[in-house]
Amino acid sequence: MKIFKTCALTLLFSGACMVFSAQAAEVFGKGYLPVAAVGSSQAQVVFYRDDQTAGSANVYIDGEFQSALLPNGFTTFCVAPGGHSLGAFIKDAPLYQGKRDQPWRSDLKGGQTYFLKVGNGIDGKPQFMSRTDAEKALRVMKEQTHTLSRASTVQACQYLEEKPQDYTLSGDVLFRFGKADRSNITAEGHQAITDLVRRIRAEHSTIRSVQVTGHTDPIGAEGTNMLLGQRRAETVRLLMIQAGIAARDITATSAGMSEPVVTDCYGSKAEQIACYAPNRRVSVRVDGNSAVGQ
Template identity: 65%
Template structure:
């Protein structure tokens, strides 16, 4: 085989490998973050997340010296354990020695019924950082759940959630904005009224508000990047209007699902027909974590 053929073959194989890797990456993530429900007194829950950093590859998360997950940047994992004394470590590039199996720098007595939020530290010492829920969820709203690895930690249990406390509400983007628009100035009269009425409904149905997440969803027309930005801008506008209508700013965040959570798929026809077909996908969802007014 000539040098030219060898080089050509290497290029083909490299391109094929790159294509496979690129195809696998989206599968590493599941749905975008939504506020986790509470667990009962027989369990403690941990939400562990990793922000963008300079370290390539996964960060191995260990619970009691056993592998739980390999977190990629902008990913999170949620797991539950029995209440009591537990250790957690988080290491980047600890193969082949897998330091996390022997070194567990963070140890705490976890209380039943509580949820703990931890984020990756420097990835070298293995020490994670504890974060207040409100601060953590400001970051988590832009993250997706990790789903490409299986836990091998014997202490980890399937989370047994109490009856969910959150409620979901939906507003049609076609009612809120003209097609492709998102600014406050483009909000329709019907959209303004719909947001005001929704806030009144939320305040009637919830005695207290712990967290409100506004998420913009788009259709499948256009690029993923453009739709992510459109969803974020629409959610931000609705958030602003809800604040002006009486929801405390500290309790409400905005995020985008872009085109990733469609209700309708595979619409065909000309652009007008596709716009009409994809209408259910264009929406803004509002998830409210609160307590019922009757409680």
């Protein structure tokens, strides 16, 4: 689809260049997804607008135009750490006083993400919001795409590549020995799963996938242990879904006795069961973005 750019005189005066296309829908782009973390060399800003006042809110960073937010629109950008002037002014055309004055300055820390909400538009002062409160509003918003940033201090965000995070649940806490069904989960096991889901949700802004793996000790036949590990993983998966993890994001598998923590346990069966206890576990691997706050 052909897209062309037009910069009207009034928009040049404000430092904005509008981008028009054959489809009015291009005023907005994709819906909001939780943003990932940036490194210490950048600070990330998510600026959004949830009021319904007519007209655009011109967002300026260091006295230069960044975006013109319409109701239910957001813009995301990064800058170098340090002091910056920030503001969003509703209907400040044609004098564009907000661009000239830029009365509000903030010290933005490297590696942090700041969620800013457009204020009343009169003085341009943004409202700093917690991630939790901001994302409740942002989840129904779309990216503002009909203007081009003219802010020279704005940088493309360099997001950190994060490794999957591993968690471990003790098999003996979860299940009675040799058991795997939901009816055999202990009270401590139910609480451990609930606490784990809370921790995962608190520590991740985005969850792409969760892999639950059941592990057993070497007591018994290999095939039997493989099946026991699978049944335990599926039970834990079900309870994690009920605790708040999306079913589409979580899978269950078994490693059986193939990934031991301890080996070469001897003695009576009771002594071997006690010695091999670390092997009886359910591991949970989470692939996602770590939660970053204001």
